[in-house]
Amino acid sequence: MRAMTLVRTAPIEEHPLALQDLPVPSPGSGELLVKISTCGVCRSNLHMIEGDWLAAGFPAKLPIMPGHEICGRVAKIGSNVDGFQLDERVGIQPLWTSCLRCEFCLTAREHLCLSKEITGETVDGGYAEYIVAKAAHAYHVPDAIPDVEAAPLFCPGITAYHAVRKAELVPGQRVALFGMGGVGHMVIQFARLAGADVITVARGKRHRELAEKLGSVSTVDPSAGDAVRQLQRDGGLDAAIVFAPSNDALRQALAAIKRGGVVVNGAATEPGPLAFAEEKRLAGTVIGNRQEMREVLQIAAAGKVEVVAETFTLAQAEEALLRLKRGEIEARAVLVIA
Ligand SMILES: [Zn+2]
Ligand SMILES: [Zn+2]
Numbered sequence: 001m002r003a004m005t006l007v008r009t010a011p012i013e014e015h016p017l018a019l020q021d022l023p024v025p026s027p028g029s030g031e032l033l034v035k036i037s038t039c040g041v042c043r044s045n046l047h048m049i050e051g052d053w054l055a056a057g058f059p060a061k062l063p064i065m066p067g068h069e070i071c072g073r074v075a076k077i078g079s080n081v082d083g084f085q086l087d088e089r090v091g092i093q094p095l096w097t098s099c100l101r102c103e104f105c106l107t108a109r110e111h112l113c114l115s116k117e118i119t120g121e122t123v124d125g126g127y128a129e130y131i132v133a134k135a136a137h138a139y140h141v142p143d144a145i146p147d148v149e150a151a152p153l154f155c156p157g158i159t160a161y162h163a164v165r166k167a168e169l170v171p172g173q174r175v176a177l178f179g180m181g182g183v184g185h186m187v188i189q190f191a192r193l194a195g196a197d198v199i200t201v202a203r204g205k206r207h208r209e210l211a212e213k214l215g216s217v218s219t220v221d222p223s224a225g226d227a228v229r230q231l232q233r234d235g236g237l238d239a240a241i242v243f244a245p246s247n248d249a250l251r252q253a254l255a256a257i258k259r260g261g262v263v264v265n266g267a268a269t270e271p272g273p274l275a276f277a278e279e280k281r282l283a284g285t286v287i288g289n290r291q292e293m294r295e296v297l298q299i300a301a302a303g304k305v306e307v308v309a310e311t312f313t314l315a316q317a318e319e320a321l322l323r324l325k326r327g328e329i330e331a332r333a334v335l336v337i338a
Helices: 043-049 147-166 182-193 205-213 227-232 247-256 290-301 314-325
Strands: 002-006 017-021 031-041 070-077 089-092 095-097 130-134 138-140 174-178 197-201 218-220 237-242 257-265 281-284 309-313 332-336
Touching: 002 314, 017 314, 031 089, 031 147, 031 314, 043 314, 070 130, 070 147, 089 130, 089 147, 095 130, 138 290, 147 182, 147 257, 147 290, 147 309, 147 332, 174 182, 174 247, 182 197, 182 205, 197 205, 197 227, 205 218, 218 227, 227 247, 237 247, 247 257, 309 314, 314 332
Parallel strands: 174 197, 174 237, 197 218, 237 257, 257 281, 309 332
Antiparallel strands: 002 017, 031 070, 031 130, 031 332, 070 089, 089 138
C-alpha cells in the first residue's frame, strides 16, 4: 500500500514525510482492516511532524503514518468482531483504543484513559491506503455523509461538540470563539444548535468571513484594537471557547467573560492569574468520548452541521500541511486517498 510516512521530525518545509510502498497490515482479534477513502489534516499532525511534542513523547515511534480523522470501508474483519460487515463505511477518531477497564473508561470518559493509544501518534494513522482499527473504537458512518465531509467529523467534529458541551450553553447566551479553522468552524455550528449567539475572534479576513457565513453573529479582529473591550460590548459574554494556540487568546477570553462565566480551553497552556472572587471557571477539553462521537455523526447525517473542506491527494500531504501552517486553509484540508 502507499503511505505518506513520517521518517524524522523536522519543519514541514524540509520534507519530513516520504511516499512509501509498504505491506498492508493484518487485523488481529477485535480489529478491522479499513481501506481508507479520506483523512483530514489536523494542526496537531503538524505539531507532531515538526517535533513540537517530542518532550511529551509524540510521535511514540518512527517511522509513523500521521493522521487521525479517517473515513474508509471495512476490507477485512479480524476474529472476535461483531456488528461490522465487509465494505461498510466506518470512521476512526484520535482515540484509537482505550483500556475499557479504568475509572475513566468506566465513566464515559475513555478519552482520558491513561492507557489509551492515539491514532497517528502512538500507532499508525490515516496518511495511508489502509489502517487497522479496533472494532470497539470504530464508528458506522451514515449514508447521508459523503466521505470528504465524514473524515473531519472524527477530530474537529467531536472536539468541537465536546467543547461546546463543556461550556454548558443555554439558549440566549453569548459565547466567544477564539480560533477559527477546522475545530472552530464546527464550534460555531454546535454552539448555535445549543441556542447561543457566537462572536468569533480571528485574525484572518477569510476566517472571519467564513465564521459569519456559518452563523457567527459578529466577528472581532484581535489585531485591530482591544479585543477584550470589543467582546464586552452588547451585554458581555457568558462563555468563551479557545482553540487558538495562543496564551494571549486564553487570557483575553478569561478577561472578557462575565463574572461566573466559563472558558473552555483546547489549545493554550498558560492562563495567567485568576481572580477567585469573580468565580470564573476554566475547563480543559480534549477530543470526546465514543457516545459523543456517535451523536456528532447523527447530527451531521441530519444535515444540521456543515463540514467545509478543501481536498488534496495523499502525495500532496506536505503541501496541505504547509498551507495549514501558513494559515491558508479556510477550515479543513482533507486527503482523498481512494
Ligand atoms: Zn485532529
Ligand atoms: Zn481506560
